[in-house]
Amino acid sequence: MLVKPHRDDAKLIVYYLGRIMWVVAGAALIPIIVAIVEGEWQPFGWFLTMSGTAAFLGAATDRLKPPQKQVMRWGDGMVVVALTWLVVPLIGAIPFFLSGHFSDILDALFESMSGFTATGLSVMSDIDHNPTSITIWRQTTQFLGGQGIVLAALSVFAGGGLLALYHAEARDERVFPSVRSTARFIWLVSLWHGVIGVTVLWLIGYFRLGFEPGRALLHAYAIFVGAFDTGGFSPMSTSLAYYRSFPYELVTMWLMLAGTLSFGAHYHLWRGPRNILRNLETKTMAASVILGTTILFIGLARTDIFVDTPSVVRRGFLHLLSAHTSTGFATVTGSDLASWGGLAFAAIATAMALGGMGSSTSGGVKALRVGLTIKVIVNTVKETLLPEHSVIRPRYYQNGNRQLSPRLAQSVLVVSLLFVALYLFGTVVGLVYGFPLQDAMFESVSAAGTVGLSVGVTNPAMPIGLQITYLLLMWASRLEFIALFSLAGFALATVIGE
């Protein structure tokens, strides 16, 4: 029997949703300042409208503040996060829609959802003539989403029961005992990489690529955010190919790798890399990248697309890494990528499906789940081969020796299977709309793995049904299902609960 949620639960959910709205209202300051500096007065009004809408919603829910003793329950936290990832992209879409670069509100919402979920699929028209403030906002959605909107709120507002919110945003690792200090550490790591990354990219942009200083800074910020938050939006329509610079690509690859590391791994790296190298997650990720790269190189070598090894290595490894870290930067066009075909194409698609590390900004199944799934399969095979009464106690190393309990194994398999189901669902919808199997599968995995590489299916003229499907895939994948189920359960209980 479903129990109808108490009115206080609903009030609590709306109240915390309102808190998060204040963060969105504040985040609008970034493009607002840029609009003022650049003298972009129309966008200035659009961003004020977005900020005002978020602030109004925040203020309207202020009066729902719960009493001190009321602590947020786990399920309520999940519902807050699931709703956050719907409402925030909706508000973030306001300036996109008003900019005129989208034919309808759905396109603007798609772009916003793609940004906040750090996916990077784009349906924006005429990116190359974007106002600077719109470019900055487009990149900032990835920064907010990659860091975690809720995490941003946790850094600003302290309070009871916030652990539920933290976990609901698909983060299951705390570096420090308190969530708030963990949130601060995450911001510190991001800031460190941001300062170094933006500086190095700016230096390359200014001195080597000959950009104007201000433009070099815009590109540096945009590419840092796109890479470190594994989003993949770029200020120009040709993505990373625009720069035609190997040093720029190298720095971007470092940032993509840093972005896909879990924040726990960052902490251990700072203390010394020995432990992290023993972790199952690290080993799985390393093995997967090496295997994927090898297959990709063999695949590309069998075609006559690139005639020399340096080109194969430069183009191939960047795209493999871009796919594996679920970033989505590309230095070749979608049609070029599709022409890679066979092994190379399969390697990229598989890398997108597997994704990066847990508790990071990347999407996909994630390395730890992949490693544990392989362990479960190996143990199952062992059980069938060993004598009947043999006892196997599967263990793994992840920041210490741990036992692979049946409950954990089940949970890992369920989430992994749900990801596969998501990939298949998107593929089937693509097929229904008449796209070839290869293209439909690639684009579906890209959307559901929050990657952003495209073979051209995603574009401003794509079918509405497919667009809504990809939009939902991005949302579901970012929440890693649990928060989604909680929201569905909450809605169902509200309607039919007793």
Added chain:
Amino acid sequence: MRTAAFAAALLLAGTAPATGSTNEAAEVRATELISDPETWGGRAVRITGELVGDYSYRDDGVWVQLNDDSYADAAVGAGGDPVGANIGIGARIPTDQFDAGLLGGPGRHDRRGPLVTLTGTFFSNDSRLGGETYLDVDEMAIGRSASPVTIAGPDGWLAVGLGLLALAGLMAWRSRKRVAG
């Protein structure tokens, strides 16, 4: 009217003097080069469009992005309709052929970029440059120099935004006052 002016500019750009192999250069669109690089790779081509983004001054020439989409005529910010993604190609122009003063700045939201016709050899996945795909320019003809786009001033959304912020501020202040009371 704008389309007519664009066509005239294209015509003007297309009449640039051509010498040597550029005489046989085929008139192409960027989509043809992108969708069929095998056919066009290594061939002399001529393409007309707007230079956008940045001029990248390097040791081996000036690298530019040339777009020949509909936004070259009317960008979204200048009243054009959102009809899809940008379409263009990267190009390397010899430094001695590149006169930024004559061209004006590259196209951006507040500036219509120069309209040029580039003639040169198209390279697809060029192994000499780590697999780059680009147009190696021999000749450049300017059809139209860059010009500023008239950007509209603040519109009604500014008032809406300010109104919402003021309302939110008032509500938050009243809420704090009530809690304090």
